[in-house]
Amino acid sequence: MSSSRVSSRRGNSGSTDSQPADSSPTDMPAFSAKRRQSKPLIVDDYGDDDDSVLYIPRKVSIVAATSYIAGGIIGAGIFVSPKGVLSGAGSVGLSIILWTACGIFSYTGAIAYAELGLRFPKSGGAYIYLRESMGNLMGFLYLWIELIVRRPLMGAIGCLTFAKYVIQPAFGNCLRIPYASERLVAAATFCILTYLNCLKVKWGSNFQVVTTACKLTALVIIIVAGFINIAEGDVENFTKPFEGTSNNIGDIALGAYAGLYAYSGWDYLNFVTEELKDHRRTLPVAIFLGLTISTVVYLLTNIAYHAVLTPQEILQVDAVAVAFADRELGRIYWTIPVFVAISVIGAQNVGVFTSSRTFYASAREKEFPPCLALLNIKRLTPQPALIFNCMLTLPMFFVSDLQSLIQYYGFIRWGSLGLPVLGLIWLRWKERRMGPMNDTTDTVRYPVFFSIFFVVTCVLVLGVSFYAQPIANLIGLGVCLLGIPLYFFAMNVSKRRGKVKRWSDMLTLFCQKLLNCAFCEEVNFDDLSDGFDIYGVYDAYN
Known part of the structure; x- marks a missing residue:
């Protein structure tokens, strides 16, 4: 991408090219020496080059x-959750139905999130969607409870x-x-995952492909x-699949809750x-492919467990897969724990990758x-985040x-999933009354029924969560x-530009010097035709 091409676009959008060349560097945060000049900092995929601007590449x-x-x-859930689902269902047949129903419910949410991702093509996920549909306060609350509280806890666990x-x-x-050994190995593992994602986006992606x-x-x-x-005829667990089915709606709901966790x-x-x-193309296709693979594998795995x-026996063990390996795999039983x-660790790599992008x-x-x-x-990675x-x-x-601690925030998961979809329904209703927004005229729109079904089901799941642990959920x-x-x-603090801004600028300068970082440039997303979009904060902080 040529710099002249980017400069002309940025000039048309009223970006930094429209600013006087002699604007004072004291009006800006402490950028690098190149940034203080009127010419923007130029880099390419591999380092310094005057033919490209700084961006997160699409890798x-x-x-x-x-x-x-x-x-x-597919994390640890499929290896332990079958016990929770079977405990709530009471029978093999109903447990398989619950696993299928949980997969279908996930599809309805995935359809809504695919539309949200195409409507708001920015990184940040639910945080961006809540800001756009419900305002800054809801976006901040998501950051507070999901990224500051729940995700660190889940990463540690x-x-x-x-x-x-x-x-x-x-x-x-x-x-x-020993307590110290366990904690130190876990902390070192998380640091290694962070370092891996700091090096290159592609390295983290390749690691994820291998672990998957x-x-x-x-x-x-x-x-x-x-x-x-x-095939050898061991089907006695399937001859009466619904024997022992639970008649308690609360127990069945808790079984479904365990399946949704997986x-x-x-x-x-x-x-x-x-x-x-x-x-x-990639966002909707990858969501549906990944979810289809997971659903099919989950159903077949549960059938294999019950065979x-x-x-x-399933209800008496915590790690169902390990018990299966001990019974069936003989000398290679050790492969399943590995x-x-x-x-x-693959699931944790996804958490590190996505959490940093939201920050x-x-x-x-x-x-x-x-x-x-x-x-x-x-490296073109958000290393400070x-x-x-x-x-x-x-x-x-x-x-x-x-x-x-994590039990206090279990219900937050479903609130943070359901609220963005509720915001999507609200936006669709506004567009129906006032016409589509200019920047969403080419957005793919899936049937709103799926969004409504997902929101209603999230409300029911929240009800089950409060039913199961009322005190813990009230605390959360x-x-x-x-x-x-x-x-x-x-x-209020952000409006006080004096000392707070000076400290912020000092921290920015320190990070730039320590990590060799800069702000990326801002180019209109829809203007790009070569597969890159460049969202920046340089202008936002001027």
Whole structure:
């Protein structure tokens, strides 16, 4: 992309070319020396070059995008959740129906999020959608509860699970792994994932493809072993599939809740829309491919579980896949725990990737300090946002009882998924009354029925969550509402331009010098025809 081409576009849009060349550098944050000149900082994919502007390149192919969806969904859930689903259903037949229903419900949400991603083609996911449809306050509350509270907790829990699988063989038959060893290995794992994503987008994508292939390999081993048993005539668990079915609606709802937990992750690609190659095609196709792969694999895996293990055996163990391996795989039983560990680490890689992009997007929208919107000019990755996400997560590794903390925020997951879709319904209603907005005339519109069904089901899921843990969910709701005074405090502080701005500029300059970073340029998304879009914050902070 030539610099003259970009400059002409930026001049037409009233961007930095329209500013006087002798504007004072003291009016800007502390950018690099090149940035203080009227000429913008120029870099390309590999480093300094006067023929390109700074941007996050579109490096995520449709294969990598599909692996992010499938890898985000297929985490530790399929290896442990069958117990929760069967416990609520009471029978093999109803548990299979619940797994299917959870997959169909996920499809309705995925359809709505595909439309949201095409309507608002920015990275940031639900944060951007809530800001655009419901205002800045809702976007800030999402950042507060999802990224500052829930995601660090989930990241710590996932890495601790990985650490247990990795270091347990070193301690043999010891009943308890030393506390320090477990926490240090988990913290080191999260730091390594952060470092990997700091190096290059493509490296993180390739790592995700490998981990997704490993977890699918583990599940294929389970499926093949289970169906061999069925072919040999071991079908006694399917002769009376609905025997013992629960008559308690509350128990069935809790079983469905466990199944929905295993399907979580289909929205991750919306957090990195700007980094997808040909996002108008890749986003919907990858979402549906990844979700289809996950749903089919989940159904076949559960059938394989029930072909080998009785319902009573499944209910007596925590790790169903490990019990299956002990029974069926003989000497290679150890491969399943290894694949479970890889599955967990792959899911955590998706979390690191998407969380950092949301911090990056929030900094561009002035919700967070501008230093988080910097890009490394060599690697073209948002390194300050990645490091900030790591700094939020590391203290969680030294909290003694993380599981008791995460229960307070379980219902936040469904609120943060349902509210953007509710905002989509609101926008569709406004467009029906006042006509489509100029920038959404070419947006793909899926039937609104799917969005309405998804929102109604999210409300029901929230009701089940409060039914199961009323006190914990009320505490979590209170923590969420604490974000309201924090929002107005932050807005009040941001209006005081004196000392706060000086400290912000000093932090920005420090990050630029330490990490070799700069702000990316701002070019109209619709003007680009070569597969790149460039959203920047340079003008926003002038």
